[in-house]
Amino acid sequence: xxxxxxxxxxxxxxxxLYALIAVGYTVVYGIVQLINFAHGEVFMIGAFxxxxxxxxxxxxQTGLWVLPIMVLGxxxxxxxxxxxxxxxxxxxxRGAPRLAxxxxxxxxxxxxxEAVRLFYPGAKSKLSFPEIDVVTGPxxxxxxxxIQRAAVFTVGALLVSxxxxxxxxxxxxxxQGMQAVSQDPDTAQLMGINVNRIIVIAFALGAAxxxxxxxxxxLLNSNIDFRMGFLAGLKAFTAAVLxxxxxxxxxxxxxxxxxIAESMATQFIPGQFGGSAWKDVWAFVLLILVxxxxxxxxxxxxxxxxx
Amino acid sequence: MSTSTPSNPxxxxxxVAPAHSDHDDELVKVHWLDRVPGRGxxxxxxxxxxxxxVLIAGTxxxxxxxxxxxxxxxxxxxxxxVQICMIVLGLVAxxxxxxxxxxxxxxxxxxxxxxxxRALGLGAVAYMLGALGTIAVKSGGIININPGGWISLVGxxxxxxxxxxxxxxxxxxxxxxKTSSWLEICTIIVLMALVLFGAAYALDVGDGASFxxxxxxxxxxxxxxxxxxxxxxxxxxxxxxxxxxMLGAFAVAFLFPFTQGGSDENMSIATQVLIFxxxxxxxxxVVGLAGLLDLGYIAFLGAGAYVGATLxxxxxxxxxxxxxxxxxxxxxxxxxxxLGLIIGSPTLRVSGDYLAIVTLAFGEIFRLTMGxxxxxxxxxxTNGPNGIPAIPDLNFFGFDFGQPHVIAGITLxxxxxxxxxxLVIAAxxxxxxxxxxNSRIGRGWVAIREDEKAAEAMGVNVFGLKLxxxxxxxxxxxxxxxxxxxxxxxxxxxxxxxxxxxxLLAAVVLGGMGTVAGVLVGATILKLLxxxxxxxxxxxxxxxxxxxxxxxxxxxxxLVASQRRKLEFHEDDxxxxxxxxxxxxxxxxxxx
Numbered sequence: 001x002x003x004x005x006x007x008x009x010x011x012x013x014x015x016x017l018y019a020l021i022a023v024g025y026t027v028v029y030g031i032v033q034l035i036n037f038a039h040g041e042v043f044m045i046g047a048f049x050x051x052x053x054x055x056x057x058x059x060x061q062t063g064l065w066v067l068p069i070m071v072l073g074x075x076x077x078x079x080x081x082x083x084x085x086x087x088x089x090x091x092x093x094r095g096a097p098r099l100a101x102x103x104x105x106x107x108x109x110x111x112x113x114e115a116v117r118l119f120y121p122g123a124k125s126k127l128s129f130p131e132i133d134v135v136t137g138p139x140x141x142x143x144x145x146x147i148q149r150a151a152v153f154t155v156g157a158l159l160v161s162x163x164x165x166x167x168x169x170x171x172x173x174x175x176q177g178m179q180a181v182s183q184d185p186d187t188a189q190l191m192g193i194n195v196n197r198i199i200v201i202a203f204a205l206g207a208a209x210x211x212x213x214x215x216x217x218x219l220l221n222s223n224i225d226f227r228m229g230f231l232a233g234l235k236a237f238t239a240a241v242l243x244x245x246x247x248x249x250x251x252x253x254x255x256x257x258x259x260i261a262e263s264m265a266t267q268f269i270p271g272q273f274g275g276s277a278w279k280d281v282w283a284f285v286l287l288i289l290v291x292x293x294x295x296x297x298x299x300x301x302x303x304x305x306x307x
Numbered sequence: 308m309s310t311s312t313p314s315n316p317x318x319x320x321x322x323v324a325p326a327h328s329d330h331d332d333e334l335v336k337v338h339w340l341d342r343v344p345g346r347g348x349x350x351x352x353x354x355x356x357x358x359x360x361v362l363i364a365g366t367x368x369x370x371x372x373x374x375x376x377x378x379x380x381x382x383x384x385x386x387x388x389v390q391i392c393m394i395v396l397g398l399v400a401x402x403x404x405x406x407x408x409x410x411x412x413x414x415x416x417x418x419x420x421x422x423x424x425r426a427l428g429l430g431a432v433a434y435m436l437g438a439l440g441t442i443a444v445k446s447g448g449i450i451n452i453n454p455g456g457w458i459s460l461v462g463x464x465x466x467x468x469x470x471x472x473x474x475x476x477x478x479x480x481x482x483x484x485k486t487s488s489w490l491e492i493c494t495i496i497v498l499m500a501l502v503l504f505g506a507a508y509a510l511d512v513g514d515g516a517s518f519x520x521x522x523x524x525x526x527x528x529x530x531x532x533x534x535x536x537x538x539x540x541x542x543x544x545x546x547x548x549x550x551x552x553m554l555g556a557f558a559v560a561f562l563f564p565f566t567q568g569g570s571d572e573n574m575s576i577a578t579q580v581l582i583f584x585x586x587x588x589x590x591x592x593v594v595g596l597a598g599l600l601d602l603g604y605i606a607f608l609g610a611g612a613y614v615g616a617t618l619x620x621x622x623x624x625x626x627x628x629x630x631x632x633x634x635x636x637x638x639x640x641x642x643x644x645x646l647g648l649i650i651g652s653p654t655l656r657v658s659g660d661y662l663a664i665v666t667l668a669f670g671e672i673f674r675l676t677m678g679x680x681x682x683x684x685x686x687x688x689t690n691g692p693n694g695i696p697a698i699p700d701l702n703f704f705g706f707d708f709g710q711p712h713v714i715a716g717i718t719l720x721x722x723x724x725x726x727x728x729x730l731v732i733a734a735x736x737x738x739x740x741x742x743x744x745n746s747r748i749g750r751g752w753v754a755i756r757e758d759e760k761a762a763e764a765m766g767v768n769v770f771g772l773k774l775x776x777x778x779x780x781x782x783x784x785x786x787x788x789x790x791x792x793x794x795x796x797x798x799x800x801x802x803x804x805x806x807x808x809x810x811l812l813a814a815v816v817l818g819g820m821g822t823v824a825g826v827l828v829g830a831t832i833l834k835l836l837x838x839x840x841x842x843x844x845x846x847x848x849x850x851x852x853x854x855x856x857x858x859x860x861x862x863x864x865x866l867v868a869s870q871r872r873k874l875e876f877h878e879d880d881x882x883x884x885x886x887x888x889x890x891x892x893x894x895x896x897x898x899x
Contacts, residue, residue, distance in 0.1 A: 009620070035660045035664070037662075044365060085615065089856050089859075089860070090862055093859060093860070096863065097598075097863075098660060099594075099598075099600060099816075100859045100863050101601065101859075102660060102663060102818055103812065103813075103855060103859050104585055104855065104856050105862070106602075106809050106812070106852075106855060107851075107852045107853070107854070107855025107856040107859070108804070108856060109852070110809065110848055110849075110851060110852035110855070111852030111853055111856065112852075112854075113848075113852075114846075114848045114849035114852060115849060118845065118846065118849060173642075187728040194338060203321070227650065234667070234668070235670070237664060238668075241661075249704035255487075273684075275684060277675075277678075277679045277683075277684040278675075278679060279682065280671070280673050280675055281672050281676060281679075284669075284671055284672045287664070287668045288650075288653075288663070288665050288668055289670065290663050291657050291664070291665050292653040292665075294658065295661065
């Protein structure tokens with residue numbers, strides 16, 4: 001039983017991370033029907049942004065007060081990357097055949113990875129992420145479970161982000177504009193909504209959450225590297241699809257479900273095919289199964305049929 | 308609209324200074340170049356002639372004081388390779404100028420000589436600046452540039468100036484040129500010979516700077532000739548004489564190892580290019596014809612390679628059965644096709660982006676699984692991350708692929724042997740591709756690609772055809788994979804990462820989806836450049852990513868685009884649509 005609960009805790013941690021990234025896929029897809037394949041790289045760049053902020057401003061500091069500024073730095077760098085990417089690479093391709101933006105996305109993904117590897121000092125190997133008081137350190141023992149301190153941060157970050165996101169989407173003019181554009185961009189434009197601005201905001205919103213995820217990942221693993229975006233991005237996409245792509249609540253639920261499923265698979269699939277060596281395989285198998293049998297996802301979204 | 312007699316040209320002439328709308332950046336640039344002051348100046352033509360001659364004259368003089376830069380350019384009246392390129396460019400420009408006005412004026416009516424000379428001139432200027440810059444940097448100062456270099460630069464500048472001032476006097480469209488068939492066949496043969504010679508030369512170029520200059524030279528000449536309209540004509544005659552072209556291409560590919568004098572280094576690159584090209588051609592069926600985006604295609608190559616490795620005589624192979632290689636090839640291909648079916652049959656119900664992601668996930672599952680089947684995390688089959696090393700060379704009826712063989716006095720090494728085998732496989736794939744493309748199946752695929760629902764309504768068996776594309780593509784990749792295992796000597800999971808799939812896709816996209824020539828060009832560029840550009844090795848992937856983005860932005864249809872594809876990406880270009888219709892009519896007539 002303890003083992004089971006422990007895996008639930010691990011799964012929730014992992015799932016919160018996926019959910020933070022998955023929101024970016026889903027928001028962008030809901031508005032421009034584009035799989036922003038480079039979103040995993042935005043997440044990675046967020047982690048590097050946080051590290052850079054810490055290295056430049058607070059090298060050697062471990063106080064908790066540093067963390068918000070690091071998150072801010074991460075968000076700034078990620079949002080900037082995402083907005084520039086949208087403006088330079090994706091916007092000119094709006095209305096092009098589906099293949100074009102997808103290949104562009106692969107190109108951006110490779111480009112960003114390489115740019116970080118080549119131009120961030122020391123990024124050719126793993127870089128250690130700073131230790132911050134309170135959120136890193138020995139785990140907290142609760143009822144026989146070991147809860148990582150960073151896990152608490154990750155889940156907390158997801159809760160706060162989700163609440164803010166909900167407020168933004170449902171209670172602000174911009175958020176309502178966003179909903180309108182996702183339902184019908186042409187009509188929304190006729191109603192006086194600046195569609196281009198909404199799209200930029202969608203990219204920025206996803207990037208901000210991914211940046212928070214990047215910081216969480218850094219704290220959880222205590223190191224980051226330029227390759228971390230690929231697998232995380234793919235898993236987060238799986239989560240977005242699992243929940244129903246285009247559906248924000250779905251992305252969060254999907255992330256949590258995927259995270260828990262992955263931990264459970266690690267622990268409870270018997271024999272040689274269990275264990276951590278196969279957990280990625282099971283995550284992808286889940287992705288394929290969902291896409292084939294329930295393409296609209298768990299919570300449902302518009303069924304997408306675009307060639 | 309009536310087609311094709313050379314005597315009714317005025318209606319069919321292409322407008323000279325294109326008055327396109329401004330949605331195409333390239334055309335806007337042409338516009339800008341057309342607005343150079345002094346256009347139509349009568350001095351332009353003699354200036355161009357003089358420029359071409361000065362350019363050539365300069366190459367016969369020494370360019371560099373030191374003899375260790377860009378080969379040896381320091382000897383008077385003994386032009387080195389870098390200089391010979393400029394002689395060729397100068398001669399092409401000379402012919403075009405003489406066609407513009409003078410003894411070859413009859414030819415000039417068919418060609419847009421002015422734009423072409425402009426392209427050549429600008430290319431020559433870039434080339435000379437690059438060459439002189441390299442000399443200056445590498446030998447330690449501008450002082451080391453000898454007068455010959457400056458003379459050629461002046462010649463190039465004169466040529467460019469003349470090209471900018473010349474006004475085109477093309478009146479006929481080369482599409483409607485009627486030429487005798489012996490001339491056409493001769494052209495194809497000469498073209499093939501040039502390709503062979505150019506490829507051999509390019510591979511022999513040692514240092515990166517010379518290689519870049521050579522590329523610049525080829526690009527300028529190709530740009531110039533395509534602006535002149537020569538490629539329109541070549542495209543047409545290669546349609547007319549397709550058998551000759553195919554035979555010629557294979558003759559060239561077959562003769563290539565004989566130009567290498569037994570050098571294994573170049574042949575190794577050439578075999579890698581061939582493996583890559585063969586796989587990319589298989590992918591081209593799936594992506595280019597059927598329009599199914601597959602981001603995990605490398606897994607099928609990997610499946611073939613793993614079958615080839617586990618059934619080989621390697622001491623590390625985990626299966627004791629050692630069938631003859633021909634059977635292994637078939638098994639590998641069938642196993643791959645089976646995987647294609649397994650992944651294809653459920654997932655083809657999803658389309659577009661979703662399919663891309665599913666195939667990506669499948670590619671990752673394949674790689675992870677191969678890495679896990681090491682005895683600890685699963686049954687022993689692949690030795691996990693260590694892979695299967697020490698795969699012996701192939702042996703066909705006593706013909707040992709590992710040993711060099713001497714044919715007609717020329718030594719053919721290990722890689723040359725594999726090269727020939729791979730050539731056969733590539734030929735099979737190309738044959739399958741072209742036959743399918745021109746069949747009911749191929750038309751069905753195109754219909755699915757363009758509009759799946761409409762195709763289904765017209766009675767196309769959408770599901771069956773998609774599945775066939777998937778399995779067929781996988782079959783071909785598996786076949787190539789079995790040979791790759793023996794060629795590479797070892798098979799490991801990290802040869803089959805996602806990036807390799809991305810590379811394959813890039814080869815297809817870069818070259819031009821749905822065309823054989825395009826994919827061959829794309830595969831060659833993607834494999835050859837990193838080998839030759841060792842000095843940018845670290846920035847290779849960065850450049851790759853950037854090129855992919857720029858390509859999608861400015862030329863999404865690829866370098867060698869099939870016309871239909873081109874139209875897909877430029878839907879609102881009426882002129883292009885009309886032009887494509889003309890080309891199609893003309894080709895249909897040529898075939899009849």
